[in-house]
Amino acid sequence: xxxxxxxxxxxxxxxxxxxxxxxxxxxxxxxxxxxxxxxxxxxxxxxxxxxxxxxxxxxxxxxxxxxxxxxxxxxxxxxxxxxxxxxxxxxxxxxxxxxxxxxxxxxxxxxxxxxxxxxxxxxxx
Ligand SMILES: [Zn+2]
Numbered sequence: 706x707x708x709x710x711x712x713x714x715x716x717x718x719x720x721x722x723x724x725x726x727x728x729x730x731x732x733x734x735x736x737x738x739x740x741x742x743x744x745x746x747x748x749x750x751x752x753x754x755x756x757x758x759x760x761x762x763x764x765x766x767x768x769x770x771x772x773x774x775x776x777x778x779x780x781x782x783x784x785x786x787x788x789x790x791x792x793x794x795x796x797x798x799x800x801x802x803x804x805x806x807x808x809x810x811x812x813x814x815x816x817x818x819x820x821x822x823x824x825x826x827x828x829x830x
Contacts, residue, residue, distance in 0.1 A: 720743060720746065725739040727739070729743060752812075753773045753814070754768070759824050762785055763782050763783060765783070767780050768781070798815055
């Protein structure tokens with residue numbers, strides 16, 4: 706007996722749509738559900754107080770409400786070319802960077818920190 710989930714040939718649905726939260730195939734150009742353009746989305750992370758999207762040129766923060774159940778509508782876009790002095794995991798799960806002459810600190814879950822570090826190091830190099 707084989708279970709379909711065990712099939713190594715299965716397409717991985719790892720790209721989460723920043724708009725509607727649905728998982729899409731890794732190479733999807735547009736979201737299967739809401740048709741959002743996913744071509745520039747490199748990484749999408751859901752965290753407690755915000756969602757983070759990394760595109761080819763920006764870091765985008767979607768603020769969530771206190772309970773983390775829905776977005777407040779506040780969206781902050783940091784162009785990657787304007788952030789500097791990146792620091793990962795100091796003290797433990799804080800991502801820090803300089804933007805607009807100010808030090809920004811973003812608390813992240815440990816697993817999200819790892820993914821973010823990996824992707825950002827790749828594109829900023
Ligand atoms: Zn979508």
